[in-house]
Amino acid sequence: MSRGHAFPSGFIWGAATSAYQVEGYPLADGAGPSIWHRFAHTPGRVAGGATGDLACGHYHRFREDVALMAELGLSAYRFSIAWGRVLPDGRGRVNRKGLDFYLRLVDALLEHDIQPMVTLYHWDLPAALQERGGWLDPDSAVWFADYAQILFRALDDRVQAWVTINEPWVVAVLGHLEGVHAPGHRDAREAVRVMHHLLLAHAEACATYGALGRHQIGIALNLEPQHPASDSEADRAAADRRDAFINGWLLDPLFHGRYPEAMADIFGSAWPDFPSTEIDRIRCPADFLGVNYYSRGWVRDDPAVQPTGAARIERPNAPVTAMGWEVYPRGLTEILLRLKTQYGNPPVYITENGAAFEDSAPTAGRVEDPRRVAYLREHIGAAGAAIQAGADLRGYFVWSLLDNFEWAEGYAKRFGLFRVDPSDQSRLPKASAECYKDIIASHGAGL
Ligand SMILES: OC[C@H]1NNC[C@@H](O)[C@@H]1O
Numbered sequence: 001m002s003r004g005h006a007f008p009s010g011f012i013w014g015a016a017t018s019a020y021q022v023e024g025y026p027l028a029d030g031a032g033p034s035i036w037h038r039f040a041h042t043p044g045r046v047a048g049g050a051t052g053d054l055a056c057g058h059y060h061r062f063r064e065d066v067a068l069m070a071e072l073g074l075s076a077y078r079f080s081i082a083w084g085r086v087l088p089d090g091r092g093r094v095n096r097k098g099l100d101f102y103l104r105l106v107d108a109l110l111e112h113d114i115q116p117m118v119t120l121y122h123w124d125l126p127a128a129l130q131e132r133g134g135w136l137d138p139d140s141a142v143w144f145a146d147y148a149q150i151l152f153r154a155l156d157d158r159v160q161a162w163v164t165i166n167e168p169w170v171v172a173v174l175g176h177l178e179g180v181h182a183p184g185h186r187d188a189r190e191a192v193r194v195m196h197h198l199l200l201a202h203a204e205a206c207a208t209y210g211a212l213g214r215h216q217i218g219i220a221l222n223l224e225p226q227h228p229a230s231d232s233e234a235d236r237a238a239a240d241r242r243d244a245f246i247n248g249w250l251l252d253p254l255f256h257g258r259y260p261e262a263m264a265d266i267f268g269s270a271w272p273d274f275p276s277t278e279i280d281r282i283r284c285p286a287d288f289l290g291v292n293y294y295s296r297g298w299v300r301d302d303p304a305v306q307p308t309g310a311a312r313i314e315r316p317n318a319p320v321t322a323m324g325w326e327v328y329p330r331g332l333t334e335i336l337l338r339l340k341t342q343y344g345n346p347p348v349y350i351t352e353n354g355a356a357f358e359d360s361a362p363t364a365g366r367v368e369d370p371r372r373v374a375y376l377r378e379h380i381g382a383a384g385a386a387i388q389a390g391a392d393l394r395g396y397f398v399w400s401l402l403d404n405f406e407w408a409e410g411y412a413k414r415f416g417l418f419r420v421d422p423s424d425q426s427r428l429p430k431a432s433a434e435c436y437k438d439i440i441a442s443h444g445a446g447l
């Protein structure tokens with residue numbers, strides 16, 4: 001008796017990228033600079049002084065890349081739109097050439113029967129809006145909804161799945177609390193208000209879409225189970241705090257219309273008394289939840305670590321990726337089943353899952369990446385296990401199609417199914433690309 005197919009017919013097999021990480025030419029054709037263009041060009045901010053000026057040259061090579069996607073048999077491709085290409089000043093004047101690039105990309109995808117999933121915001125806020133206060137400004141929700149409306153009107157006949165914001169937690173925490181991402185701020189009072197405004201922006205875009213859109217809209221969250229490094233009360237409490245900080249801070253307002261009680265404990269006086277009318281608005285009727293899964297947290301109580309007093313530590317002898325993240329496929333099943341039991345079993349897409357490893361040098365036009373092959377097989381299997389247990393999982397997107405600009409890490413961390421050679425930007429398939437092609441062709445059988 002062969003194993004039943006864990007993956008329902010119609011299950012979406014995709015790959016994901018984002019504008020600043022793959023496109024290059026961020027100022028081409030009238031585009032306005034983003035905060036990541038400014039940040040990457042600030043000495044000391046990005047490893048090796050790398051920037052997205054060239055990235056993978058996807059802005060000019062997109063047809064070649066769509067052909068690679070078709071070769072893999074992808075049924076969907078998740079990418080983001082650079083706000084500053086469409087609205088160079090973030091608001092007001094539309095840059096027609098910038099919008100046309102995305103129209104051409106979407107048409108190329110549809111010509112190959114590949115469904116576009118469009119992320120409206122993947123961290124590259126127009127610098128002009130940062131000068132007005134950026135996400136700290138309460139008007140940011142309106143700026144975002146106006147930008148979203150332009151894209152809905154231009155593309156909603158061809159785009160059937162929209163993601164409003166990618167990983168608001170990373171924007172708020174890495175960008176405004178820890179300062180390691182653009183705009184490089186380190187202010188807890190800012191970070192908690194930025195998160196609130198990002199969620200309000202998501203809600204405004206959902207409301208705008210509800211009025212004129214005909215397909216699906218959601219948000220993509222980085223979710224990560226937190227496990228105590230020992231069964232001591234202190235470590236268990238630390239894991240609970242880190243769970244609220246990474247997972248509950250988003251899931252509770254979005255699905256339950258309230259922030260976790262723990263947020264006030266974690267942030268103390270930096271945590272304001274947000275108006276309940278605004279929190280009610282955040283609990284908006286999105287159509288799906290995007291889950292970006294990479295690893296779990298192995299957590300120890302540590303008062304020196306602010307603001308949670310919880311340290312994410314390496315588990316002894318645990319397998320880790322080049323990012324230092326533990327390879328832990330069961331955490332994906334855990335997260336998906338938690339969404340089923342605690343958050344109403346919403347339709348879910350795994351909008352990102354993948355790994356960076358120290359890939360070996362290419363030989364005979366190929367890269368052998370056995371650890372990434374194992375990572376993908378194990379995690380797709382873990383997703384299948386969640387479906388078998390009743391999770392409403394609709395699709396899976398590998399992060400990433402191409403080796404690309406890994407933010408503050410520059411190009412040193414390679415997540416791609418295809419290797420991109422920095423010298424000539426040629427694309428080379430890795431063994432993981434072949435493996436994923438086979439998984440798609442067999443619809444995940446046997447995983
Ligand atoms: O760190 C790997 C990925 N994580 N989620 C957001 C993406 O932009 C990152 O490259």
Ligand SMILES: [Ca+2]
Pocket residue numbers: 137138139
């Ligand atoms: Ca204002």
